[in-house]
Amino acid sequence: MKRACIIGYPVAHSRSPLIHNYWIDKYSLNGIYVKESVSHETIVDFISSLREKGYVGGNVTIPHKHVPLQIAARVEPEAQAIGAANTLWFEDGQLIAGNTDAYGFITHLDEQVPDWRADLPAVVLGAGGAARAVLYALLRRSVPEIRLLNRTREKAERLANEFGPAVQVADWQTRSGALAGCGLLVNTTSLGMAGGQALEIDLAALPSAAAVYDIVYVPLQTALLEAARARGLRTVDGLGMLLHQAVPGFARWFGVRPQVTAELHHLVAQDILRG
């Protein structure tokens, strides 16, 4: 039996087992995907001996996403540029570390809004781990200007230095005005999450052809997406990104490229609703 896992601390909240075990069942594979709660003290040993533990690979989540970069025999270019790895597998017995968040982000956007305007400026809110994957994905599509706004401006400045001159930093307070002339707004902050603070932004300046993408997926329909829809804008929710980022890892571990279907979306959405 092939075994894969998600490694985090804590990891109880993860929906990755639901996704991967659904696919294992759907494609009648002899496999299992489990949670591994691993603390800071033992994470290096754990990842270093993943193969000896009987795993064909796995995912890495908060707070360990930087660890594989130091241990893996090879780090894929995406993971290197993003500064974090979320997917591990073996090639010729060697540990490889990749990052599939940028793939998940852009695949879901292309699917939901195929004609989104990559030739216009985009606004990205937030400068945390997820923002790095989003910047990487948008720059790969040659978006000419990314207006990056974060509560802590220095963190946005650091990302702009790393990702290059297309990333233009502006003050968090100017976020509503920054939307003028943009083709895409992406929220990568944790604002709007269930039980947390709301994201306050006025969408009036966004052109009517723009798309609004909220990578927060609890709740599935955030207040930002509801406000965008009320204005007639196209919207993209965060759950599809989560589902699509799981595809490359599953394909490597189990040898089948799985489909992100409406049935899977419904299954995970129901789980989110249950809380």
Ligand code: NAP
């Ligand atoms: P992170 O590294 O902790 O970054 C959090 C971001 O939110 C920072 O930019 C932070 O700004 C901002 N923020 C937090 N509280 C704020 C407040 N009160 N006012 C203004 N800004 C605030 O987290 P992350 O890993 O990037 O994740 C961010 C969100 O994306 C989470 O909701 C996560 O669930 C979601 N996510 C979704 C997917 C998906 O597949 N859909 C994947 C990854 C993450 P400061 O820098 O000023 O603190």
